[in-house]
Amino acid sequence: MPLIELKQVTKTYHIGESTVSALRGVDLSIGSGEFVAVWGPSGSGKTTLLNLIGAIDDPTSGQLFFDGKEIITLSDNQKAELRNASIGFIFQQFNLVPVLTALENVMLPLHIRGIPVNNARESALFRLNQVELKEFIRHRPDKLSGGQQQRVAIARALVTNPSLVIADEPTANLDTKTAMKIVSLMRDLNQKENTTFIFSTHDQRLLDKVYRLIHIEDGMIVEE
Amino acid sequence: MKAWLTIALRNIIKNIRRSLFTILAISLGFAAVNLFGGFTAYMYEANREGSIYTSLIGHLVVVRKGFFEKDRKETKQLLMTPQEIETIRNYCTDIREIILVEPQMRLNGLITDGKVSTIFIAQGIVPSVQEIFARETRMKIMEPYEGNAISADNIHGIGVSKGLAKFLKLDLGSEAVIMGTTADGQMNAVDVVVYNLFNAPSAAINDRFIKMPFELAKQFFDTDGAHTISILLKNTKDTEKVRNMLRHQFVQQGLDLEIKTWNELSEWYTKVKDMFDIIFLFLFVIVFIIVIMSVINTMSMAVLERTREIGTLRALGLKRSGVMVLFAAEGCLLGMGGILGGCVISLMGWWSIYFLEPTWTPPGITARIPLRLQFSPEYMAYSLVFLILLCVIASLIPARKAAYQNVVDALGHV
Incomplete structure (x- = not known):
């Protein structure tokens, strides 16, 4: 059974009097342990696709399954629990909580789940060690570089041992060298832990690192 | 969290x-x-x-029914008899919340220094209550008086409010005459001496208020009775409880009396x-x-x-x-x-x-x-x-x- 399955999924936005079709009849299947890049120009529907897969938005029509469960049938609280347990997020602008240290940011998903502090701390330290930020655990985000912040975000995304990590343009705010390092790190983690990674990008230089490429344009998958 | x-x-x-x-x-x-x-x-x-202590009224006031509403012409009918006073004292003996039960008089008339006259209103009190009220008060706001306390040893010694004293140019030791009608409506006059000067509890009565010994008040009004009985309690919280107990007794004994609380009497x-x-x-x-x-x-x-x-x-x-x-x-x-x-x-x-x-x-x-x-x-x-x-x-x-x-x-x- 695929981890993610989309069947004729559409997403339409109404902006004032006009209607925008962000996704148009998308069929997609992603298995466990895959390392997938979704690429296309700005406005092609990459972010919309990732938002739907990540259960932070609902399709206008069609079916979307996560690990066999249809997401649209879940309540808001059930979706929140699903995201906390099974999906990690990495954002373009890192989205770390500015008043928390690197360690505290990584512990956050575990606090949300209600994991005891000591256990959460141990898991967070392990992940920060994995992304080579052991010396920076007490630093707040404003004291970290862009690359370091994104590594903290990666650690945070993985701390709950999710089946899926979604990264929406994770390297857009980084220089090329750092961007390449981040993508390499994500790929290494994908190989070691068999966690499925889906990330969006419009940077072609990163596409060599991926095993599977989904080309999206005008809300439709045009090529895989 | x-x-x-x-x-x-x-x-x-x-x-x-x-x-x-x-x-x-x-x-x-x-x-x-x-x-x-x-x-x-x-x-x-x-x-x-x-309202309770400075006024020397206490927590509860027992009066003849209608005392506060009826015409003053019916004053004699509104007096409580010595027997009724004694009966009430006996009832109160069994109530441990009560620390003082004493009769009082409320009078009015004219006071003169021999040259100038003016009206007065008076409170006739048993002199010993002053000490008890002073001891029991939780808050000493004003000095009670200047001079000597009125006493049962010389019933002609009175306390005069400072406004009245100023009007009549009375001072400590000054002599004056109080005049008024008795319970039977006869005229009466008594010589008095100013023992103390005090600030009345209210500015409205500071130019006319007198405190006198209860015995002088009875003599002036020519009666053995009393207008009111003041009851002082250990604790203000017991006011309603004690009132209900006394009311019950009065009804049982068929006494034509009513009981007012300090806050019912103090409109202020x-x-x-x-x-x-x-x-x-x-x-x-x-x-x-x-x-x-x-x-x-x-x-x-x-x-x-x-x-x-x-x-x-x-x-x-x-x-x-x-x-x-x-x-x-x-x-x-x-x-x-x-x-x-x-x-x-x-x-x-x-x-x-x-x-x-x-x-x-x-x-x-x-x-x-x-x-x-x-x-x-x-x-x-x-x-x-x-x-x-x-x-x-x-x-x-x-x-x-x-x-x-x-x-x-x-x-x-x-």
Whole structure:
């Protein structure tokens, strides 16, 4: 059974009097342990696709399954629990909580789940060690570089041992060298832990690192 | 919960200027409510003490039914007999809440220094009650008198209110004559000597009030009876309880008597209390509005600035209720900061009054009295809990909006 399955999924936005079709009849299947890049120009529907897969938005029509469960049938609280347990997020602008240290940011998903502090701390330290930020655990985000912040975000995304990590343009705010390092790190983690990674990008230089490429344009998958 | 409190506290510190303004608003509101509450509590107690102790009336007054309503022409019928007085004393002996039962007279007439005459109203009291009332009072507001206490040893020694003494140019030791009608309507006149000068409990009667020994009052009115019986209790809280007990006895024995409480007789106390209650309500509502608006304003700004952070937390799996708890925690901490500041301001207020010992002349009072603020821990506790709840509720208003925001829109907020 695929981890993610989309069947004729559409997403339409109404902006004032006009209607925008962000996704148009998308069929997609992603298995466990895959390392997938979704690429296309700005406005092609990459972010919309990732938002739907990540259960932070609902399709206008069609079916979307996560690990066999249809997401649209879940309540808001059930979706929140699903995201906390099974999906990690990495954002373009890192989205770390500015008043928390690197360690505290990584512990956050575990606090949300209600994991005891000591256990959460141990898991967070392990992940920060994995992304080579052991010396920076007490630093707040404003004291970290862009690359370091994104590594903290990666650690945070993985701390709950999710089946899926979604990264929406994770390297857009980084220089090329750092961007390449981040993508390499994500790929290494994908190989070691068999966690499925889906990330969006419009940077072609990163596409060599991926095993599977989904080309999206005008809300439709045009090529895989 | 610790994580949310940590985030809340650090965000308060991060926006320290804004937080301090909100905390200051809450502090001033809390202090205002407590200091004014302390002032009103002092006013209530001072009025209560005045009505019960300073006036020498006591907690309960037993009278013939209709005494306060009927025409003074029926004065003789309104007197209580010596037998009735003794019966009431006997009833009261078995009630341990009572510490004093004594008859009193209420008289009026003319007083003259030989040259000038004016009207007077008088309270005829058993002299020994003065010491008991002075001992039992919880609050000494004014000096009871200048000179000597009226005494049973010389029943012609009277106390004269300072306004009356000034009008008649009487001083300590001055002689005067009081004239009036007896219970049978006959004219009577008695020589008196001024033993003491005092400030009457009310400015309205300071130019006509006399206190005289009960025996002189009986002689002047030519009677063995009494107009009223004053009952003093150990504790004001027992007033209604003792009244009910005595009422029950009077009904059983078929006595044509009624019992009034100190606050029923003191129209001034009731009206002053009602006035202060209304003023306090106004103040409380204003403080309530200021606190709510300050917290809503601060938290709305916080929610707006942290919209993307809220979207991120929701994406990480925080439920809507979790978002509300996060901001409620921040509101609660702001409230606690405000209360702490409010306690400091309140204490400074109390200490200032304590050290400066200001005096003032309240409306209707004839002398300057100390200005005090009562300290009520219960009161502070109630207002503390209420303010914290208010801050939490005020935080929930913008927090709810944030919690129900679309996650994608929140993540895309700039």
